[in-house]
Amino acid sequence: MSETAPSAPSASPGRRARSERRNRWLLLTPAMVILSLAASGPLLVVLIYSVLTPGDYGGVEWRFSLDSWFAVVVERDFFTEELTLADAHLMVFWRSLKLSLCTALLCLIVGFPTAYFIATRPARRRDMWMLLIMIPFWTNLLIRTFAIMELIRNQGTVNTLLVASGLIDEPIQMLYTEFSVLVGMTYVYLPLMILPIYASMERLNFDLVEAGYDLYANRFQVLRRVIFPLVKPGVVAGSILVFVPCLGAYVTPRVLGGGKQLMLGNLIELQFGQLRNWPLGAALSLTLLAVVMVALIFYVRAIGQEGERDV
Amino acid sequence: MIEISGLTKTFGEGQSAFTALDDVSVTIRSNEFFTLLGPSGCGKTTLLRTIAGFLDPTRGSLTLDGEDLLSKPPYQRPVNTVFQSYALFPHMTVAENIAFGLQMLNRRKAEITATVAEMLELVQMTALADRKTSQISGGQQQRVALARALAPRPKVLLLDEPLSALDFKLRKEMQLELKRLQHETGITFVFVTHDQEEALTMSDRIAVMNAGTIRQIGGPRDIYDHPAERFVADFIGDTNFLQAKILSTDGAQARVRLVSGGEIAAQTAADAPVLDDGASVTLAVRPEHAELCAPEGALLSGRLRDVVYFGTDTHYHVALDQNETFTLRRQNQPGQTQVWQTGDHVGLNIAPGIPQILKD
Known part of the structure; x- marks a missing residue:
């Protein structure tokens, strides 16, 4: 590093270290600026909005109020002023968590063997397989969601085939369910x-897999004791990458849940849209953020501890 | 005892098919240090991987103590491998690596602990038992790989060029170490290498391989002193080739006439076909099996072209009068004076019975 720093050859080590430190900050600056403007700034706006009073036709009135934060978890009865738990909100939170966890798990169950399959193909064919995986990902999200809808609706492909084959008498209601x-x-x-x-899998030294077989481990044991621990960083990253956007998913539950299977993203959208309760929407958004962070901290900590035991 | 018979392995099909093993048959005895020696691509690693179970042969049979191995997956064969890359599990400690095979065999905890301790002792790694494998040196990794493969007490230990990544001094040390381990454990070692010196120092028997076939099997001395064919003579050590004609044969001995007109007794290869009188043959003579002398009355004569000093010995390159070249090697002695100079006309003598008649 220091060789590339534009410091004079005669500079003392201390001076060189200082100039290297300065260069490091200089290089970090663009990222820092973008992050603070595009992430911290809006977040601050959301935080401020969450402690204001909702305006009658959307927007906010500049009066401090913690009502929205209470409204995230409790409801005030319109007539009796009695406080009860906001079942509807908690239900949505619970459904979001449950569905996100299940999605991450399903993706892992389907994705792990797929990744293994691709990583064990000859090098020149791997790119082709990865391309096939990526093409749907480049397609518009709405189009893909409607494609799924077409497949599973009552007169859709799956039901039509099942009825035609005589396996079922009438279509199964799959659309608009969890x-x-x-x-x-x-x-x-x-x-x-x-x-x-x-x-992770591509970097795996397959000699290790052979060593596992050689040392009397069967296929399952090799997977559990050799392959899985070594690709765990990839599994962790993948789980986070799936779980986090799932929690805030909006389009998929909207289209495939048909407004009946609300998730957090839809609930938040409702507040900013139809219900015109911006502060509550802001409070819900921040709650979502908190849920994500708490979940990640637990997850990373659990994995980290296991890692220490394993390694 | 490993019995390999008619083992053939072909990769690919049709035009691009490549035969890595071509009808290989060999018997490896129990408790012996058996080396597969050959240049890269000769099929030695393919043979090793077939024994381990990582490759299925196209044809042929493979048994260990009379038991068919080919029908078993690698994890059911009482055979362990020391990989060229060592293939130590990076997410485990030294001790955990060694324990792995025993755990997979469902050995009792107490037994595993005892065996791991014993193995650590055997390879002198006790002090580093709790290190991660990335925190130890190459030579130490090598020892752990050995201990890991020996811990389950396999009937056969397969070693795939395990010393090639070590530096010269460490390699010498490990050669002796391996030999000692083989002796102490009494396990059959099948060792793959392309280093002829390594093969000669460590092996009980050597199989020299080329192009998917075994060219010669024998003890190190046998292979070195009596190479059966040009490839073996050339691949192992340095060799001088001389053209000659058979005068008469008598069992394993034959009388031949060299191009220079000199006559000498030579050895025939053990399983060579009977040679007709007058047949043209090639003789192999090791550089240290000939002596320089005065040209008068010598078997061969020529001009001394180069004298190269190597520390332990000196090489003399002689341009023979008959358009052949001959290299001699003489061990250096303290206080020895240089008798022959470049450009001298010199003679060469070879003891009777020393030249080896090659099969090809």
Whole structure:
């Protein structure tokens, strides 16, 4: 590093270290500026809005109020002024968490073998397989979601085939259920699971797999004791990449859940849209952010501890 | 005892097909240090991987103590491998690496602990048992790989060029170490190398391979002193080739006439076909098996072209009068004076019975 620094050859080591430190900050500056303007700034706006009073026709009135934050978890009865838990909100939180976890798990179950398959192909064919994985990912999200809809609706391809084959007498209601949202999100986010796992898998030294077999480990044991621990960073990254956007997913639950299977993203959108309660929307957004962060901290900590035991 | 018979392995099909093993048959005895020696691409690693179970042969049979191995997956063969890359599990400590095979065999905890301790002792790695494999040197990794493969007490240990990544001094040390381990454990070692010196120092028997076939099998001395054909003579050590004609044969001995007109007794290859009198043959003579002398009355004569000093010995390159060249090697002695100078006309003598008649 220091060789490339434009410091005079005669500079003392201390001076060189200082100039290197300065260069480092200089290089970091563009990223810092963008991050603070594009992430911290809006976040601050959202935070401020969440403690204001909702305006009658959307927007906010500049009066401090913590009502929205209470409204995230409790409801005030319109007539009796009695406080009860906001079941509707908690239901949505619970559904979001549940569906996101299930989606991440499903993506892992489907994505891991896929990544393994691709990583064990001859080098020149791997790119072709990865391209096939990536093409749907480049397609517009709405189009892909409607494609799933077409497949699983009552007169859709799957039901038509099932009825025609005589396996069922009448179409199964799959669309507008949690199932359809789960299927949709798994399909949409699968590449985000496959990519990081494949990246880890491709670096895996397959001599280690042979060494496992050689030392009396059967296929399952090799997978559990050799392959999985070594590609775990990819699995962790993939799970986070799928879980986090799932929690805030909007389009997929909207289209495939048909407004009945609300997730957090839809609830937030409702506040800013139809319900015109911007402060509550802001409070819900920040709650979502908190949920994501808490979940990630737990996850990373659990993985980290396991890692220490393993390694 | 490993019995290999008619083993053939072909990669690819049709035009691009490549035969890595071509009808290989060999018996490897129990408790022996058996080396597969050959240039890269000769099929030695393919043969090793077939024994380990990582490759299925196209044809042929493979048994260990009478038991068919080919029908078993690698994890059911009582055979362990020391990989060229060592292939130590990076997410485990030294001790965990060594314990792995025993755990997979469902050995009792106490037994595993005892065996791991014993193996660590055997390869002198006890002090580093809890290190990660990335925190130890190449030579140490090598020892751990050995201990890991020996821990389950396999019937056969396969070693795939395990010393090639080590520097010269360490390699010498490990050669002796391997030999000692083989002796102490009594396990059959099948060792793959392209280093002829390594093969000669360590092996009980050597199989020299080329182009998917075994060219010669024998003890190190046998292979070195009595190479059966040009490839073997050339690949192992330095060799001088001389053209000659058979005068008469008597069992393993034959009388030949060299191009120079000199006559000498030579050895025939063990399994060579009977040679007719008057047949043209090639003789192999090791550089240290000939002596320089005065040209008068010598078997061969020529002009001394180069004298190259190598420290332990000196090489003399002689341009023979018959358009052939001959290299001699003489060990240097303290206080020795240089008798022959470049450009001298010199003679060459070879003891009777020393030249080896090659099959090709």
